Amino acid sequence: MTWLITGGAGYIGAHVARAMAAAGEPVLALDDLSAGVRARLPRDIPLVQGSSLDGDLLKRILTEHSVTGVVHLAARKQVGESVAEPTRYYQENVGGLATLLDAVAQAGVRRFVLSSSAAVYGNPDADLITEDTPCAPMSPYGETKLAGEWLVRAAGRAHGIATVCLRYFNVAGAASPELADTGVFNVVPMVFDRLTRGEAPRIFGDDYPTPDGTCVRDYIHVADLADAHLAAARHLAADGAEGDLTVNIGRGEGVSVRELVTLIGEVTGDRRPALVEPRRPGDAPRAVASAGLAAEALGWRARRGLREMVESAWQGWLLHRGG
Ligand SMILES: NC(=O)c1ccc[n+]([C@@H]2O[C@H](COP(=O)([O-])OP(=O)(O)OC[C@H]3O[C@@H](n4cnc5c(N)ncnc54)[C@H](O)[C@@H]3O)[C@@H](O)[C@H]2O)c1
Helix, strand or coil: CCEEEECCCCHHHHHHHHHHHHCCCCEEEEECCCCCCHHHCCCCCCEEECCCCCHHHHHHHHHHCCCCEEEECCCCCCHHHHHHCHHHHHHHHHHHHHHHHHHHHHHCCCEEEEEEEHHHCCCCCCCCECCCCCCCCCCHHHHHHHHHHHHHHHHHHHHCCEEEEEEECEEECCCCHHHCCCCCCCHHHHHHHHHHCCCCCEEECCCCCCCCCCCEECEEEHHHHHHHHHHHHHHHHCCCCCCEEEEEECCCCCEEHHHHHHHHHHHHCCCCCCEEECCCCCCCCEECECCHHHHHHHCCCCCCCHHHHHHHHHHHHHHHHCC
Protein backbone atom coordinates (compact mmCIF):
# COMPACT_ATOMS: atom_id res chain seq x y z
CA MET A 1 0.00 0.00 0.00
CA THR A 2 1.18 3.52 -0.76
CA TRP A 3 -1.02 6.37 0.42
CA LEU A 4 -1.18 9.77 -1.23
CA ILE A 5 -1.93 12.49 1.34
CA THR A 6 -3.22 15.63 -0.38
CA GLY A 7 -2.76 18.78 1.69
CA GLY A 8 0.04 16.85 3.38
CA ALA A 9 2.03 19.97 4.28
CA GLY A 10 -0.97 21.51 6.05
CA TYR A 11 -1.71 21.57 9.76
CA ILE A 12 -3.79 18.37 9.85
CA GLY A 13 -2.23 16.77 6.75
CA ALA A 14 1.29 16.82 8.21
CA HIS A 15 0.02 15.15 11.39
CA VAL A 16 -1.74 12.51 9.28
CA ALA A 17 1.28 11.88 7.03
CA ARG A 18 3.61 11.55 10.03
CA ALA A 19 1.25 9.30 12.00
CA MET A 20 0.72 6.99 9.03
CA ALA A 21 4.44 6.86 8.22
CA ALA A 22 5.27 6.19 11.88
CA ALA A 23 2.82 3.28 11.81
CA GLY A 24 4.67 1.78 8.84
CA GLU A 25 2.39 2.92 6.01
CA PRO A 26 4.33 4.23 2.98
CA VAL A 27 3.10 7.79 2.31
CA LEU A 28 3.60 10.50 -0.26
CA ALA A 29 2.34 14.07 0.13
CA LEU A 30 0.88 16.44 -2.46
CA ASP A 31 0.51 20.10 -1.58
CA ASP A 32 0.45 23.32 -3.58
CA LEU A 33 1.95 25.10 -0.53
CA SER A 34 -0.72 27.82 -0.72
CA ALA A 35 -1.18 27.37 3.02
CA GLY A 36 1.16 24.47 3.69
CA VAL A 37 4.70 24.50 5.03
CA ARG A 38 7.28 22.12 3.57
CA ALA A 39 9.23 21.92 6.85
CA ARG A 40 6.27 20.24 8.55
CA LEU A 41 7.22 17.04 6.74
CA PRO A 42 10.37 15.07 7.54
CA ARG A 43 12.78 14.30 4.70
CA ASP A 44 11.68 10.68 4.40
CA ILE A 45 8.14 11.69 3.38
CA PRO A 46 8.31 12.77 -0.28
CA LEU A 47 6.39 15.95 -1.11
CA VAL A 48 5.16 16.70 -4.63
CA GLN A 49 4.43 20.39 -5.02
CA GLY A 50 1.30 20.69 -7.13
CA SER A 51 -2.44 21.14 -7.13
CA SER A 52 -5.38 18.78 -6.80
CA LEU A 53 -6.81 20.77 -9.71
CA ASP A 54 -4.05 19.46 -12.01
CA GLY A 55 -5.46 16.21 -13.44
CA ASP A 56 -2.37 15.33 -15.50
CA LEU A 57 -0.08 15.69 -12.52
CA LEU A 58 -2.43 13.57 -10.39
CA LYS A 59 -2.58 10.77 -12.94
CA ARG A 60 1.21 10.79 -13.23
CA ILE A 61 1.95 10.62 -9.52
CA LEU A 62 -0.73 8.01 -8.81
CA THR A 63 0.85 5.77 -11.42
CA GLU A 64 4.53 6.56 -10.90
CA HIS A 65 4.32 6.03 -7.15
CA SER A 66 1.98 3.02 -7.42
CA VAL A 67 -0.50 4.72 -5.11
CA THR A 68 -3.12 2.35 -3.72
CA GLY A 69 -5.08 4.73 -1.49
CA VAL A 70 -5.72 8.46 -1.15
CA VAL A 71 -6.38 10.60 1.92
CA HIS A 72 -7.73 13.90 0.64
CA LEU A 73 -7.28 16.90 2.92
CA ALA A 74 -6.35 19.65 0.42
CA ALA A 75 -9.04 22.32 0.58
CA ARG A 76 -9.84 25.91 1.42
CA LYS A 77 -11.23 26.03 4.95
CA GLN A 78 -12.24 29.54 5.98
CA VAL A 79 -15.95 29.95 6.50
CA GLY A 80 -15.96 33.76 6.14
CA GLU A 81 -13.85 33.64 2.98
CA SER A 82 -16.24 31.05 1.53
CA VAL A 83 -19.14 33.46 2.00
CA ALA A 84 -17.22 36.17 0.12
CA GLU A 85 -15.81 33.83 -2.59
CA PRO A 86 -18.24 30.93 -3.03
CA THR A 87 -17.24 30.12 -6.61
CA ARG A 88 -13.60 29.74 -5.61
CA TYR A 89 -14.61 27.42 -2.76
CA TYR A 90 -16.76 25.26 -5.03
CA GLN A 91 -14.04 25.24 -7.69
CA GLU A 92 -11.25 24.23 -5.31
CA ASN A 93 -13.08 22.03 -2.82
CA VAL A 94 -15.56 20.33 -5.14
CA GLY A 95 -13.86 20.82 -8.54
CA GLY A 96 -10.48 19.74 -7.13
CA LEU A 97 -12.11 16.67 -5.63
CA ALA A 98 -13.83 15.75 -8.93
CA THR A 99 -10.49 16.05 -10.75
CA LEU A 100 -8.81 13.89 -8.12
CA LEU A 101 -11.55 11.25 -8.19
CA ASP A 102 -11.30 11.05 -12.00
CA ALA A 103 -7.58 10.42 -11.71
CA VAL A 104 -8.13 7.92 -8.89
CA ALA A 105 -10.68 5.98 -10.96
CA GLN A 106 -8.43 5.98 -14.05
CA ALA A 107 -5.42 4.83 -12.05
CA GLY A 108 -7.43 2.00 -10.53
CA VAL A 109 -6.99 3.24 -6.94
CA ARG A 110 -9.62 1.56 -4.78
CA ARG A 111 -9.41 3.32 -1.41
CA PHE A 112 -10.30 6.90 -0.56
CA VAL A 113 -10.59 8.90 2.66
CA LEU A 114 -12.18 12.37 2.62
CA SER A 115 -11.61 15.10 5.14
CA SER A 116 -15.11 16.37 5.93
CA SER A 117 -16.36 18.57 8.72
CA ALA A 118 -19.04 19.00 11.37
CA ALA A 119 -19.88 22.12 9.31
CA VAL A 120 -22.05 19.79 7.18
CA TYR A 121 -24.60 19.67 10.02
CA GLY A 122 -25.15 23.43 10.32
CA ASN A 123 -27.15 24.24 13.42
CA PRO A 124 -28.84 20.98 14.45
CA ASP A 125 -31.18 20.71 17.40
CA ALA A 126 -29.51 17.63 18.91
CA ASP A 127 -27.80 16.96 22.21
CA LEU A 128 -25.38 14.59 20.50
CA ILE A 129 -25.02 14.79 16.73
CA THR A 130 -25.12 11.36 15.11
CA GLU A 131 -24.21 10.62 11.51
CA ASP A 132 -27.96 10.39 10.82
CA THR A 133 -28.65 13.93 12.06
CA PRO A 134 -29.89 15.84 8.99
CA CYS A 135 -27.24 17.93 7.25
CA ALA A 136 -28.00 21.61 6.65
CA PRO A 137 -24.71 23.49 6.20
CA MET A 138 -24.81 27.21 6.89
CA SER A 139 -21.93 28.39 4.70
CA PRO A 140 -20.55 27.70 1.24
CA TYR A 141 -17.61 26.03 3.02
CA GLY A 142 -19.93 23.55 4.74
CA GLU A 143 -21.82 23.05 1.46
CA THR A 144 -18.61 22.12 -0.34
CA LYS A 145 -17.86 19.53 2.35
CA LEU A 146 -21.34 18.00 2.04
CA ALA A 147 -21.24 18.06 -1.77
CA GLY A 148 -17.78 16.49 -1.51
CA GLU A 149 -19.18 13.61 0.54
CA TRP A 150 -21.95 13.05 -2.04
CA LEU A 151 -19.38 13.06 -4.82
CA VAL A 152 -17.07 10.64 -3.01
CA ARG A 153 -19.91 8.17 -2.39
CA ALA A 154 -21.19 8.43 -5.97
CA ALA A 155 -17.71 7.98 -7.47
CA GLY A 156 -17.10 5.11 -5.04
CA ARG A 157 -20.23 3.33 -6.25
CA ALA A 158 -19.50 4.03 -9.92
CA HIS A 159 -15.87 2.92 -9.85
CA GLY A 160 -15.73 0.34 -7.06
CA ILE A 161 -13.77 2.58 -4.67
CA ALA A 162 -14.21 1.88 -0.95
CA THR A 163 -14.57 5.24 0.84
CA VAL A 164 -14.56 6.80 4.30
CA CYS A 165 -15.69 10.38 5.03
CA LEU A 166 -14.44 11.71 8.36
CA ARG A 167 -16.50 14.56 9.83
CA TYR A 168 -14.07 16.37 12.13
CA PHE A 169 -15.40 18.42 15.01
CA ASN A 170 -13.25 21.26 16.50
CA VAL A 171 -9.60 20.44 15.91
CA ALA A 172 -6.95 21.81 18.30
CA GLY A 173 -3.45 21.17 19.61
CA ALA A 174 -0.27 19.84 18.05
CA ALA A 175 1.76 16.65 18.30
CA SER A 176 4.87 18.85 18.59
CA PRO A 177 5.23 22.66 18.65
CA GLU A 178 6.59 22.95 15.09
CA LEU A 179 3.45 21.23 13.71
CA ALA A 180 1.04 23.69 15.33
CA ASP A 181 -1.63 25.54 13.38
CA THR A 182 -0.20 28.94 12.53
CA GLY A 183 -3.50 30.47 11.36
CA VAL A 184 -5.84 32.45 13.60
CA PHE A 185 -9.15 31.01 12.39
CA ASN A 186 -10.20 28.81 15.32
CA VAL A 187 -11.12 29.75 18.86
CA VAL A 188 -7.93 28.53 20.59
CA PRO A 189 -5.48 30.58 18.45
CA MET A 190 -7.95 33.48 18.48
CA VAL A 191 -7.77 33.63 22.29
CA PHE A 192 -3.96 33.28 22.22
CA ASP A 193 -3.81 36.13 19.71
CA ARG A 194 -5.83 38.44 21.96
CA LEU A 195 -3.76 37.58 25.04
CA THR A 196 -0.47 38.07 23.18
CA ARG A 197 -1.65 41.54 22.17
CA GLY A 198 -2.43 42.32 25.80
CA GLU A 199 -6.17 42.26 25.09
CA ALA A 200 -9.01 40.41 26.81
CA PRO A 201 -10.33 37.31 25.02
CA ARG A 202 -13.72 37.76 23.41
CA ILE A 203 -16.76 35.59 23.93
CA PHE A 204 -19.46 36.02 21.31
CA GLY A 205 -22.76 35.71 23.18
CA ASP A 206 -23.45 34.48 26.71
CA ASP A 207 -27.21 34.19 26.36
CA TYR A 208 -27.40 30.88 24.49
CA PRO A 209 -29.57 28.09 25.91
CA THR A 210 -26.52 26.29 27.35
CA PRO A 211 -25.46 25.78 31.01
CA ASP A 212 -23.28 28.92 31.19
CA GLY A 213 -24.87 30.73 28.24
CA THR A 214 -21.85 30.37 25.93
CA CYS A 215 -21.59 28.08 22.90
CA VAL A 216 -20.66 24.45 23.51
CA ARG A 217 -18.28 22.59 21.20
CA ASP A 218 -16.53 19.22 20.94
CA TYR A 219 -12.73 19.60 20.76
CA ILE A 220 -10.50 16.92 19.31
CA HIS A 221 -6.70 16.75 19.55
CA VAL A 222 -5.09 16.80 16.11
CA ALA A 223 -2.92 13.79 17.08
CA ASP A 224 -6.09 11.79 17.85
CA LEU A 225 -7.52 12.98 14.54
CA ALA A 226 -4.38 11.75 12.77
CA ASP A 227 -4.85 8.35 14.43
CA ALA A 228 -8.43 8.31 13.13
CA HIS A 229 -7.07 8.62 9.57
CA LEU A 230 -4.73 5.73 10.20
CA ALA A 231 -7.67 3.69 11.49
CA ALA A 232 -9.70 4.64 8.39
CA ALA A 233 -6.81 3.68 6.09
CA ARG A 234 -6.41 0.32 7.83
CA HIS A 235 -10.17 -0.26 7.65
CA LEU A 236 -10.03 0.30 3.89
CA ALA A 237 -6.91 -1.81 3.46
CA ALA A 238 -8.55 -4.80 5.17
CA ASP A 239 -9.48 -7.65 2.86
CA GLY A 240 -12.84 -7.19 1.20
CA ALA A 241 -13.34 -3.56 2.29
CA GLU A 242 -16.05 -2.03 0.15
CA GLY A 243 -18.87 0.50 0.25
CA ASP A 244 -18.85 3.79 2.08
CA LEU A 245 -18.61 4.85 5.67
CA THR A 246 -19.26 8.31 7.11
CA VAL A 247 -18.23 8.94 10.71
CA ASN A 248 -18.01 11.74 13.24
CA ILE A 249 -14.57 12.36 14.67
CA GLY A 250 -15.00 14.00 18.05
CA ARG A 251 -14.77 13.17 21.73
CA GLY A 252 -18.49 13.27 22.46
CA GLU A 253 -17.86 15.77 25.23
CA GLY A 254 -19.16 19.34 25.24
CA VAL A 255 -16.97 22.22 26.42
CA SER A 256 -18.31 25.76 26.65
CA VAL A 257 -16.38 28.72 25.30
CA ARG A 258 -16.22 30.10 28.84
CA GLU A 259 -14.74 26.84 30.17
CA LEU A 260 -12.22 26.87 27.33
CA VAL A 261 -11.21 30.48 27.99
CA THR A 262 -10.78 29.72 31.71
CA LEU A 263 -8.52 26.76 30.89
CA ILE A 264 -6.50 28.88 28.46
CA GLY A 265 -6.05 31.41 31.29
CA GLU A 266 -4.68 28.65 33.54
CA VAL A 267 -2.32 27.29 30.87
CA THR A 268 -0.97 30.66 29.74
CA GLY A 269 -0.99 32.24 33.20
CA ASP A 270 -2.93 35.18 31.74
CA ARG A 271 -6.29 35.06 33.47
CA ARG A 272 -7.72 38.39 32.41
CA PRO A 273 -11.53 38.27 32.28
CA ALA A 274 -13.17 37.79 28.90
CA LEU A 275 -15.18 40.49 27.15
CA VAL A 276 -18.67 39.41 26.23
CA GLU A 277 -19.70 40.65 22.81
CA PRO A 278 -22.90 40.11 20.80
CA ARG A 279 -23.59 36.73 19.20
CA ARG A 280 -22.06 36.13 15.77
CA PRO A 281 -24.55 35.18 13.07
CA GLY A 282 -24.58 31.46 12.31
CA ASP A 283 -23.00 30.17 15.54
CA ALA A 284 -24.84 27.04 16.70
CA PRO A 285 -25.45 26.95 20.49
CA ARG A 286 -24.19 23.40 20.75
CA ALA A 287 -22.30 21.04 18.44
CA VAL A 288 -21.14 17.84 20.13
CA ALA A 289 -20.49 14.56 18.33
CA SER A 290 -21.87 11.19 19.08
CA ALA A 291 -18.55 9.37 18.82
CA GLY A 292 -19.91 5.81 18.98
CA LEU A 293 -19.83 4.89 15.31
CA ALA A 294 -16.12 5.71 14.92
CA ALA A 295 -15.35 3.40 17.84
CA GLU A 296 -17.56 0.65 16.48
CA ALA A 297 -16.62 0.83 12.80
CA LEU A 298 -12.98 1.93 13.01
CA GLY A 299 -11.97 0.80 16.48
CA TRP A 300 -10.85 4.36 17.13
CA ARG A 301 -11.55 6.68 20.02
CA ALA A 302 -9.93 9.91 21.19
CA ARG A 303 -7.36 9.53 23.96
CA ARG A 304 -6.20 13.08 24.63
CA GLY A 305 -8.04 15.65 26.71
CA LEU A 306 -8.66 19.37 26.46
CA ARG A 307 -5.77 20.44 28.68
CA GLU A 308 -3.33 18.52 26.47
CA MET A 309 -4.79 20.28 23.41
CA VAL A 310 -4.47 23.74 24.95
CA GLU A 311 -0.98 23.13 26.37
CA SER A 312 0.38 21.77 23.10
CA ALA A 313 -1.27 24.54 21.08
CA TRP A 314 0.25 27.13 23.44
CA GLN A 315 3.75 25.64 23.02
CA GLY A 316 3.25 25.89 19.25
CA TRP A 317 1.99 29.45 19.54
CA LEU A 318 5.05 30.47 21.59
CA LEU A 319 7.35 28.87 19.00
CA HIS A 320 5.69 30.46 15.95
CA ARG A 321 4.54 33.77 17.37
CA GLY A 322 7.24 34.35 19.94
CA GLY A 323 4.71 34.81 22.78
N1 LIG B 1 -8.72 22.75 10.99
C1 LIG B 1 -9.97 22.40 11.30
O1 LIG B 1 -10.45 22.73 12.39
C2 LIG B 1 -10.81 21.56 10.35
C3 LIG B 1 -12.07 21.13 10.76
C4 LIG B 1 -12.85 20.35 9.88
C5 LIG B 1 -12.33 20.01 8.64
N2 LIG B 1 -11.10 20.46 8.26
C6 LIG B 1 -10.61 20.07 6.94
O2 LIG B 1 -9.34 19.47 7.09
C7 LIG B 1 -8.54 19.69 5.94
C8 LIG B 1 -7.18 20.20 6.33
O3 LIG B 1 -7.35 21.39 7.08
P1 LIG B 1 -6.15 22.12 7.82
O4 LIG B 1 -6.69 22.74 9.05
O5 LIG B 1 -4.97 21.24 7.91
O6 LIG B 1 -5.88 23.30 6.79
P2 LIG B 1 -4.52 23.79 6.10
O7 LIG B 1 -4.86 25.00 5.32
O8 LIG B 1 -3.42 23.85 7.10
O9 LIG B 1 -4.22 22.56 5.13
C9 LIG B 1 -4.71 22.45 3.82
C10 LIG B 1 -3.52 22.14 2.95
O10 LIG B 1 -3.96 21.92 1.62
C11 LIG B 1 -3.12 22.64 0.72
N3 LIG B 1 -3.96 22.93 -0.43
C12 LIG B 1 -5.04 23.73 -0.51
N4 LIG B 1 -5.58 23.67 -1.73
C13 LIG B 1 -4.83 22.80 -2.45
C14 LIG B 1 -4.89 22.31 -3.77
N5 LIG B 1 -5.84 22.71 -4.63
N6 LIG B 1 -3.96 21.41 -4.17
C15 LIG B 1 -2.97 20.99 -3.33
N7 LIG B 1 -2.86 21.43 -2.06
C16 LIG B 1 -3.80 22.33 -1.63
C17 LIG B 1 -2.65 23.85 1.49
O11 LIG B 1 -1.42 24.38 1.02
C18 LIG B 1 -2.52 23.29 2.90
O12 LIG B 1 -1.21 22.78 3.13
C19 LIG B 1 -9.35 20.62 5.04
O13 LIG B 1 -10.01 19.83 4.09
C20 LIG B 1 -10.34 21.24 6.00
O14 LIG B 1 -11.52 21.63 5.36
C21 LIG B 1 -10.33 21.22 9.09
